[in-house]
Amino acid sequence: MGIPGLSDQNNGQQRLGITEPISLAGPTEDDLIKTRELEKYLQGVGLYESQEEAVGREEVLGRLDQIVKIWVKNISRGKGFNEQLVQEANAKIFTFGSYRLGVHGPGADIDTLCVGPRHASRDEDFFGELRKMLSEMQEVTELHPVPDAHVPVMKFKFNGVSVDLLYARLALWVIPEDLDISQESILQNVDEQTVLSLNGCRVTDQVLRLVPNIQTFRTTLRCMRFWAKRRGVYSNVAGFLGGINLALLVARICQLYPNALPNMLVSRFFRVYTQWRWPNPVMLCAIEEGSLGLPVWDPRRNPKDRYHLMPIITPAYPCMNSTYNVTSSTLRVMSDEFQRGSEICEAMEASKADWNALFEPYPFFESYKNYLQIDITAENADDLRQWKGWVESRLRQLTLKIERHTYGMLQCHPHPGEFSDKSRPFHHCYFMGLQRKQGVPVNEGEQFDIRLTVEEFKHSVNAYTLWKPGMDIHVSHVKRRNIPAYIFPGGVRPSGPSKVTAENKQSSKLRASGHGQAEKSQGGKGVAVGADDVKKRRRSEDDMDNSSKNSKSPVSLPPPSREVNEDMTPITWDESEVNSIDGQKSKKLCLTSPGEIPPGDSGTNGSVASNQPVNPILAATDISSSKEEEKLAIEKIMSGPYDAHQAFPEEPEELEDDTQYRNQVKDTAGSLKNITESLALKPAVAEEPVVCVETTCSTSLCSNEGSEELESAELTAPLLTVPPAPAPLKKPLIRLNFTSLVKAADKSS
Template sequence: GQPSPQGSIPPHPAPQHYGVTSPISLAPPKDIDCVQTQKLVEAMRPFGVFEDEEEQNHRLVVLSKLNSLVKEWISELGESKNLPPSAAANVGGKIFTFGSYKLGVHTKGADIDAVCVAPRHVERSDFFQSFFEKLKHQEKIKNLRAVEDAYVPVVKFEFDGIEIDLVFARLSLQTVSDNLDLGDDSRLRSLDIRCIRSLNGCRVTDEILHLVPNKENFRLTLRAIKLWAKRRGIYSNILGFLGGVSWAMLVARTCQLYPNALASTLVNKFFLVFSKWEWPNPVLLKQPEESNLNLPVWDPRVNPSDRYHVMPIITPAYPQQNSTYNVSTSTRAVMVEEFKHGLAVTNEILQGKSDWSKLFEPLNFFQKYKHYIVLTASASTEEHHLEWVGLVESKIRVLVGNLERNEFITIAHVKPQSFPGNQELSDSSIQMTVKVENAESVNIDLTYVIQSFTDTVYRQANNLNVLKEGMKIEAAHVKRKHLHYFFLSGNFFLSKEQLEKKPRFIIIESSSLTLVTNLQNCYLVLNISSTDFKIWVVRLFERLEILRG
């Protein structure tokens, strides 16, 4: 259901112990906390954080129809595999949701993550063949595609306007009933590793909800933190920041430490706790439980590779994993700085010196650094371009790692947002920055690092047999004053003369982007509406200390 915007005050104080330590404070909320929480809700509304009842009901209808399709398919499949008709009619099967939808923190228009759980007569190949065909013949299902070679194989589609990512798990049970408990570890026994991964999303989501003192206060706090992380450019698992489940676990840990607090207090305490956290000490929601299933779990005492994780956040369901293995020294440093900034802003807000909208002001990435790397990915067709962009994006962490090894670079900072390039060429670009020590006296040559990165991408594409004619990646070390040359769209670009005009702001619109340029301090992209391509600008950065805070 839709969370109540104000959160909720428990009729009785929450139990005194959630998580692996005692709480920091059991203080109940005061009247001012209720007022501040309502103000937080109002500040979030303009960002489409809360879904209306109509869309909420529509999602329920779509999920119900999908669940019926699954049961129908599993029954038909049973008959085709010579199960007795009475048995085939009662083998069950069920759709379980997980992720932001199951947590109750999805935004307007967000997709739904779900797992199709089937009994033992259904093979994974059946899911990707006969069920895929069944979906293909549904009038209201569009954009159907299968990604069988993913880490967690998935079927993606749009069902009556709702985007769904559906994974598959086959249990070693004759029937799958509607009241099946996926939290039972014995369900994992003798399962294919892909099925275990598919079930993991559900098991982790359910366990997180079970481990927080007050679900409504958790949900509202998580909505605020996710919005903040996206606005500040640190919401991306693939680029080395945190994804949705990691943010959920950090918020859940905060709720455990302040079990009676409302969202306005919890947001502030979130920043307090994690700006001071002594990484790489792991964040745990519960003590890991032993199991005789012998699945690999996160344990730096046993696994040498786990000792190199710089920001471990450990999933609470067996088999316990670190959800942040992509985080690097640089991305952690960027996030810790953002935690400190968030703490300063929320302290001001709670003291009445500022309002909540300030928390959601975007990071001005283009004012912050002097040096950038601009990566441009291009392909000859839109289909090839999407595939190429995905591969390039997945390898950016390699570039970050190589940059971090340069003795003069202290941080490499990637911006998750991408920008459109030349429409005719189907271009894309990403941004990233690196903080340079003694930048005025050091002249760093990044030619080798950049060439090594592009070679790695081409080699990987070749090995995966996805390299097509026309797929190109270019990388350039660019100073901030020249960055405007890379914001191209068809025949449009922002000229140096336009930058030197008197007015402080120029707004230029084209079919693919709206660019607002801050003439005093450089470039700020406010809105991108093109879906034809992606651009990353990977920037090498030196922080402008005068703009700090």
């Protein structure tokens, strides 16, 4: 059986992918120049490891292979095997991920897989004997086994090189040295953990087989990984794109433009995925059923697959969706970034921007007025490492719960990284930006209540089976102006908006002039926001805050944002104030917010590139007039067997574990009524959405405005009922009071 996705063209050459390429055009002279500029740029920012480090990695892999061979012989002898069988016993190390793809950078982890025979168990032998062997070696530090993970892994450093080691227990008595794990037969009679562990290597190898030019693929993928990290959309666990997701997206672009260089591939990456109608899947090859009966991704037959919003399907059997973590909120963020990248690449083609503009860091802490801050602590470094891994795996639940319990009206933007307050021992914290769903009309006095949502999330986190005293989690609200200083470089809070150069301003002017009309027609988000834009935005926010308190007239909103939903419903930017949810003392804060400017892009560092000569003969095959043809080709690609796939708005399988806790919430509802009755709240008068929150703050920071007294049903309904259809006309409240909820729960228990 040949490689799926490989077929013959009329000219006798093989093509890759499940469709014909969009363009067979080769590179122009301008492509050659800009590709060299890109490669030089990537080298300049330190994305390539030194020769010394590369040799060090090879030595570590060699030593690790020796260690597992000694390990399997030791356990074979310990199980009573005769000496001949002991000598024949073997284990083997494979690599996958960024190292196997050839796109790893300095200090990156090495993803490795240990393949062992059927008599070498995972729990007793791998996490028992092998862990003991490694713990006794001086070269090994920071050994951290995670046997209960979805894909069990042993993490450690070997001579300073970070290693993630998985284990696959095959149904073989002897592991041959020339073992080919790409064969389907390797999956016979193995457990689920082995299938998952083998999947990384099998997918990586298949990707390299399904791209037309490996070196071009590697340069493009290295570029897109850097872009995703700079723009804050590189984190599979947070609901964004991980390494394998980006590899599959880039590989598909390489199939669609098989003769293009990285410069053109980067541009087409954004052009294609800006137009992609999610949840249509991205696939490198046809999904094959296989002969082993393992489940594969198929929304027509598997109900759970219908809830996936951004399916990117792995090419190796059993084919799976690699982006099941994506939520509606994170998909919105990524769609915005695809649009921004497409606009900048068009500007680069017109020699009005350079690579600096594309890689400008995303100004996360300047983009929202309201954030959730999730702090975690533990008693020692080992406990914190375990607690951190568990909490990070659950953070996506918080986004899902908020989306679900507010009927999708409140959207979260999780920051993909963590921060530490050096003044607090064994501490990490995470942030999520909050904003109202775009394009939804604002009703008078509208509020959201996510107190019980957050309490529910904390309950699920605290159910950690390896929980130890000192492992704590605290969720609170923080406004943009009160972001802790330790999250900023050097621990110094910027006195004003991010500084931008003259080139940044020039890029902003480019948006207003060169792309202004296009953005009006598309409602598009711009390439960047310069310093003047940020200042005007903040002034307008302050003016609107003041005017909303003294006037009943509605405040005009910014222009509509570009479309991100599959149904292409226009989306307008609108955000309300959202406030605290967790604290020791609770004081009411009532605000009338007229809305929030959308998450902006700080000014770009793009400078005007000099005009480069273009070969008219080469360029004639792929000039700008072919954009419409490309659009039609993309539409054709998405008209395959899954064109009718419509993602459902929720993922109940992700929230099934909440059922037991919801029963506890019902018991808590009665006590909540007594709490809410004690609140003396004034009716709101502003016509803009009122966001009333009970939050931890000093008296000087609290406003005196109030709102109507809430019935207990208003507090609990969003958590106890599931909407039968998309967002109803009347939406729930965002009213946050963490302390009173905890006290009520304690009393009820």
